[in-house]
Amino acid sequence: MADSAEEARIDQALVTRIRLGADQRAFEQLVRRHQGMIRAQLRRLLHGDEAAADDLAQEAFMLAWRKLDQFRGEARFSSWLYRIAYTCFLQARRGPARHEGIDDETMEQLQTPARAIDLQLDLERAMQRLSTAEQVVLLHCSQLGLSHDEASYVLGMPLGTVKTHATRGKAKLKTWLAAWRDVANTEKFS
Amino acid sequence: MNEPNDEEIEALLHRQFEGPVADNGFSERVIRHLPPRRRRAAWPLRLGGLLGAVACWLSLTSVPMLQAGWRDSLAGQLSVAAIGMWLAMAVLALLALGWSVAESGKR
Numbered sequence: 001m002a003d004s005a006e007e008a009r010i011d012q013a014l015v016t017r018i019r020l021g022a023d024q025r026a027f028e029q030l031v032r033r034h035q036g037m038i039r040a041q042l043r044r045l046l047h048g049d050e051a052a053a054d055d056l057a058q059e060a061f062m063l064a065w066r067k068l069d070q071f072r073g074e075a076r077f078s079s080w081l082y083r084i085a086y087t088c089f090l091q092a093r094r095g096p097a098r099h100e101g102i103d104d105e106t107m108e109q110l111q112t113p114a115r116a117i118d119l120q121l122d123l124e125r126a127m128q129r130l131s132t133a134e135q136v137v138l139l140h141c142s143q144l145g146l147s148h149d150e151a152s153y154v155l156g157m158p159l160g161t162v163k164t165h166a167t168r169g170k171a172k173l174k175t176w177l178a179a180w181r182d183v184a185n186t187e188k189f190s
Numbered sequence: 191m192n193e194p195n196d197e198e199i200e201a202l203l204h205r206q207f208e209g210p211v212a213d214n215g216f217s218e219r220v221i222r223h224l225p226p227r228r229r230r231a232a233w234p235l236r237l238g239g240l241l242g243a244v245a246c247w248l249s250l251t252s253v254p255m256l257q258a259g260w261r262d263s264l265a266g267q268l269s270v271a272a273i274g275m276w277l278a279m280a281v282l283a284l285l286a287l288g289w290s291v292a293e294s295g296k297r
Contacts, residue, residue: 022226031217036210054216061220065227123206134266142200143207170199177199 009078060085082154126176134169
């Protein structure tokens with residue numbers, strides 16, 4: 001927690017330096033500090049399309065540079081960047097976020113993989129079967145490490161909706177991975 | 191069915207995430223393409239401040255108590271009007287200071 005507060009303080013100091021003197025070196029430090037996670041966020045959102053993710057990340061940093069005066073410090077700088085990157089992603093998809101995904105009924109019709117080759121692969125598949133909203137909420141909360149509040153800010157979703165998607169997403173993953181476990185156990189003992 | 195618990199799911203999701211991407215020249219590329227940052231013009235703020243001060247002066251010069259306070263202050267008399275005028279100015283200055291401090295804290 002203290003580390004996170006210290007990181008936020010460093011970001012804030014760099015932002016102030018840029019505001020005072022249009023300091024490109026300070027912005028370069030900000031880019032270096034955050035590019036890894038922003039690019040990782042976009043790669044996940046774009047299902048591994050590295051080139052497109054890097055293009056969007058570059059666009060997001062350009063936007064951050066131009067709009068830095070609008071950063072008022074209500075959220076952490078990293079959350080502000082995630083929000084810009086997520087907005088760039090939505091704009092690149094040309095349209096509002098589609099949060100419908102696959103419903104539970106359709107999901108039940110999908111077969112559980114007969115052979116569980118690898119848990120990570122199955123988790124990847126299971127993640128892709130979640131609704132888009134559940135995927136992005138779990139990405140931001142469980143993988144990028146944002147709090148529900150921060151995810152709500154980044155995704156522009158009400159806090160309650162974020163919590164609901166996180167709970168539902170995890171519940172679905174639990175069910176599907178339980179099936180995986182059963183298959184794995186059966187194979188192990190047969 | 192043997193369902194994993196919340197912590198296991200969290201751990202799996204965390205493990206599945208590859209972590210931050212290595213820079214590999216990305217930051218340099220971004221910095222190379224940065225456009226020059228336009229600084230906000232200061233004249234609208236200064237003009238607004240000047241117009242506000244003039245409007246304030248014009249409206250306050252017609253207040254009899256302030257006129258009396260100013261006259262007494264110039265004559266070196268510590269009248270009620272003079273004290274009231276200086277107190278009002280001190281309160282306004284403190285409010286302006288508080289507002290400035292609050293605004294600078296947000297940045």
